[in-house]
Amino acid sequence: MSTEVRVPTLGESVTEATVATWFKQPGDAVAVDEMLCELETDKVTVEVPSPAAGTLSEIVAPEGTTVGVDALLASIAGEGAAAAPAPKAASAPAAAPADSGGESVDVMVPTLGESVTEATVSTWFKQVGDSVAQDEMLCELETDKVSVEVPSPAAGVLTEILAPEGTTVDASAKLAVLGGAGASAAAPAAAPAAAPAASGGKDVENAPSANKLMAEKGIDPASVTGSGRDGRVMKGDVLAAMTAPAAPAATSAAPRAPVPADDAAREERVKMTRLRQTIAKRLKDSQNTAAMLTTYNEVDMSESMALRKEYKDLFEKKHGVRLGFMSFFTKACCHALKEVPEVNAEIDGTDIVYKNFVHMGIAAGTPTGLVVPVIRDADQMSFAEIEKAIAEKGKRARDGKLSMAEMQGGTFTISNGGVYGSLMSSPILNPPQSGILGMHKIQDRPMVVNGEIVIRPMMYLALSYDHRIVDGKGAVTFLVRVKEALEDPRRLLMDL
Structure with missing residues (x-):
């Protein structure tokens, strides 16, 4: 049985996108919600998660292809589902001992919204060792615009917090691990090793459309700041660099004037929120x-x-x-x-x-x-x-x-x-x-x-x-x- 991977909703008035980067190749095992590819529209970059666990059997739209909303991008074969969750398998035995009767569940960053690529963990409502019910609020994230509450995906015990308060996480990051009712507190010891596996160690490559535009306009890639995954330069970044006015050095913030010690002792310094x-x-x-x-x-x-x-x-x-x-x-x-x-x-x-x-x-x-x-x-x-x-x-x-x-x-x-x-x-x-x-x-x-x-x-x-x-x-x-x-x-x- 195969599962189709299609172009998600791209946003208001956006009807097409360009396939910028594939993070997986045919034959690779994928887990549910693991990022498969990145699409680039006129305005934003959209990551496409896997709708099911299995093996990526076919890529229908290679990098550089322009696709419309709901177009077929790839297919996932269900026969390889057993091998798909390999990144999690390493921690599974520890997360769920034979007598616990439960498996570990990853708590991931939920969908943050169009064009939002990262968030800051503002508050944890639960601590390691606490029992949680399904859909009970675990923590709150703060993005550029809104606060996002993260509910528990399952009932169990919070065995590890991977992103403490104040941590900046990307849209596909793992926040914590839940264990079964009898899970060992030491269970997630192998979880950190699983996190890097998602990145696959792939070299960062600019989006094909971005490279083409920079070549046409004679723009030095080093002068463009990338907003895509792992700092990848997207077409929108190049357009922004072309239209952005050159900021003179004099516009940088002036250093703060020295403050007397007795005044400094009565000051309170608080980091600005992302909002x-x-x-x-x-x-x-x-x-x-x-x-x-x-x-x-x-x-x-x-x-x-x-x-x-x-x-x-x-x-x-x-x-x-x-x-x-x-x-x-x-x-x-x-x-x-x-x-x-x-x-x-x-x-x-x-x-x-x-x-x-x-x-x-x-x-x-x-x-x-x-x-x-x-x-x-x-x-x-x-x-x-x-x-x-x-x-x-x-x-x-x-x-x-x-x-x-x-x-x-x-x-x-x-x-x-x-x-x-x-x-x-x-x-x-x-x-x-x-x-x-x-x-x-x-x-x-x-x-x-x-x-x-x-x-x-x-x-x-x-x-x-x-x-x-x-x-x-x-x-x-x-x-x-x-x-x-x-x-x-x-x-x-x-x-x-």
């Missing part, structure tokens, strides 16, 4: 890449507040969710983006990609840092659907349960600093998007209306935009349309 490092890098990259500019306006929130006050109870009773201001702003932005489509576009090389849909990113502060969950097709949603989506995404963000897919593909972002009391700020673009709207605190201020001074609830709005693609006229027009919709929310119902 915080990623936030810092992305925001700085945004400033370095985009020609970012911010335009401001203010909006009288009287009519929107009156409408919300009049219908909020009926709204919550019918839809089971509270009516907030985010749905008003989301709707207003969707209308404005239709009139000024360049704010909803992005730059790809020398092309402008206009999005005929709105995937709205809603920036949310969490205990671990800023994340931006995406509400897909927000322009097709009702007020109730938007409010439900925001509430659900917000809760998942605070609980650290957002998946990578839920934070990808946004076309425009709204950031509400007003919930923290911010009166005015300039939001930073969320690349590759070309626009982000900053909301602020609603504050009563004296305003002149029809020649009279009246007190009105006012909010400052800020639109940061990429001046490479959005002109000043378009940015100002966008913000004025948002202002008009909020000051007369009936326009939203009339699609004006």
